[in-house]
Amino acid sequence: xxxxxxxxxxxxxxxxxxxxxxxxxxxxxxxxxxxxxxxxxxxxxxxxxxxxxxxxxxxxxxxxxxxxxxxxxxxxxxxxxxxxxxxxxxxxxxxxxxxxxxxxxxxxxxxxxxxxxxxxxxxxxxxxxxxxxxxxxxxxxxxxxxxxxxxxxxxxxxxxxxxxxxxxxxxxxxxxxxxxxxxxxxxxxxxxxxxxxxxxxxxxxxxxxxxxxxxxxxxxxxxxxxxxxxxxxxxxxxxxxxxxxxxxxxxxxxxxxxxxxxxxxxxxxxxxxxxxxxxxxxxxxxxxxxxxxxxxxxxxxxxxxxxxxxxxxxxxxxxxxxxxxxxxxxxxxxxxxxxxxxxxxxxxxxxxxxxxxxxxxxxxxxxxxxxxxxx
Numbered sequence: 514x515x516x517x518x519x520x521x522x523x524x525x526x527x528x529x530x531x532x533x534x535x536x537x538x539x540x541x542x543x544x545x546x547x548x549x550x551x552x553x554x555x556x557x558x559x560x561x562x563x564x565x566x567x568x569x570x571x572x573x574x575x576x577x578x579x580x581x582x583x584x585x586x587x588x589x590x591x592x593x594x595x596x597x598x599x600x601x602x603x604x605x606x607x608x609x610x611x612x613x614x615x616x617x618x619x620x621x622x623x624x625x626x627x628x629x630x631x632x633x634x635x636x637x638x639x640x641x642x643x644x645x646x647x648x649x650x651x652x653x654x655x656x657x658x659x660x661x662x663x664x665x666x667x668x669x670x671x672x673x674x675x676x677x678x679x680x681x682x683x684x685x686x687x688x689x690x691x692x693x694x695x696x697x698x699x700x701x702x703x704x705x706x707x708x709x710x711x712x713x714x715x716x717x718x719x720x721x722x723x724x725x726x727x728x729x730x731x732x733x734x735x736x737x738x739x740x741x742x743x744x745x746x747x748x749x750x751x752x753x754x755x756x757x758x759x760x761x762x763x764x765x766x767x768x769x770x771x772x773x774x775x776x777x778x779x780x781x782x783x784x785x786x787x788x789x790x791x792x793x794x795x796x797x798x799x800x801x802x803x804x805x806x807x808x809x810x811x812x813x814x815x816x817x818x819x820x821x822x823x824x825x826x827x828x829x830x831x832x833x834x835x836x837x838x839x840x841x842x843x844x845x846x847x848x849x850x851x852x853x854x855x856x857x858x859x860x861x862x863x864x865x866x867x868x869x870x871x872x873x874x875x876x877x878x879x880x881x882x883x884x885x886x887x888x
Contacts, residue, residue, distance in 0.1 A: 517612055517639035517702055525641055525689040525700035526601050527572030536693070573663075574601045575670055576687030593678060596670035598663075599687060608686055608702060612638045615704045618712035633712070635705055639686070642720070644673050644762055645698040647730055649790035650770055653779050654697065665773065666690050666697065669766060673701055676765045680758050681717040682707075721757040725750055729760050730767065735791050807834045820846045 515521055523531035576599040615638030621628050646654075646669070654662055674685045681703075688701040706712050721729075728747045732739045739747070751757070774783045806822075813821045820843045835843065852859040 515641055516637035517608075517641045518637060519609065521641050523605075525702065526574055526605070527689050527691045527693060528570075528601065532571075532691075570659075571693040572689060572691040574599045574604055574687065574689050575667060576604055577671075577674060577685065593671075593674055593684060596667045596674065596687070598667070604687060608639075611686065611704070615639060615706045617710060618706040619710040620712065632710070638706065639702055639704045641688070642677075642701045642703055642759070643698055643723075644701055644759065644766070645696055645723070645726070647734070647763075647767055647770070648696050649734075649787045650774075650783070651696060652786045652789075653774060653783050656779075656782065668773070669769065670699060670701075672765050672769045673699060673762055676762045677701070677703060677758065680756070680761055681713065683713050683718060717756075717758075719754060719757050720759045721750065721754060722759070725757065726759050726763050730763050731794070733764065734767070734787065735794075738791055738794060803831050804834055807831060814843065814846065818846060819850055 520531065523529050524535050526532060575596045577594045577596055616635045617638075618633050618635065619630060620633045621630050623629070654665070657665070670688070670690070678684050683703050683705075685701050685703045688699055691698050691700065703718075704713075725747065728739060728743060729751070732744060732747060751760070770783075774780055810821050813819070832840070848859075
């Protein structure tokens, strides 16, 4: 989830130049340029989802009702209009204006011992929430005709919107459906305030993040697949954080897909896809495979002086397989390559790291666990 700035909205449109640029930059960040060994299997990748969506489009924007009207006033007993595809340019203009209007909110403060109603102002009047479909649903969705799949994806957007409204009282405006990744996902644009200026409670809009959502989804669908330590961590985090909107939405989507696939005659294919996913997921967690990967990387590092795996592709368990005396050398190699590849970005990144590192040390003198590059 992030603030719905103009840049964020442009990214949410899967056919925009901004989205294409951000996607290319992410792909560049995910590799250091040298890939002599296979990258580790990652959650949500096509190795785990089992398929890459074959569609004629990268995705589309959608809205709930007619975005030329303030349909976001649909609160209380008023039904939220169904999602439908929207013209990206017209919808963009409407959302930018609406986001500015929603920055202001009513608040009550005490002045001279008396309560006074005044106006506060958010830096940004809305947020963009990312919602992902289950990876094991991708083979079924890919087998559908484009129009059938698009209609189903619009109905899933309805499920997301109704669940969001039910939990947080916030009514989504619309968003983007992205189909240019291995797993289809949505960017839902949701206001922080009601049309009348009431500040909607933040306590009802708590998110757990992608790891908790994915782990909870796996634990519900495959009870024995999640390792004991991860399951314990998941349970502790859920108990500590309480009701999390992204986990509740994911659960609602999964229930909807189960019912819908059965009604559409895809139940057998869906069950088969889940079994195949479980096998691939179990195989991807083979520690012996990671150990062999680290050995191959060490061989390349010894010859070329460059560590072939990007930090973003390495799990914590893989870092622990590397002897401590070598970790600083490996991280220095990665940093050196990044600096040579992009000196300006590296200078900005290291400056931010230096400043935030000092603040972190000042406020958290004894961190619970050091990140891999500081071990």
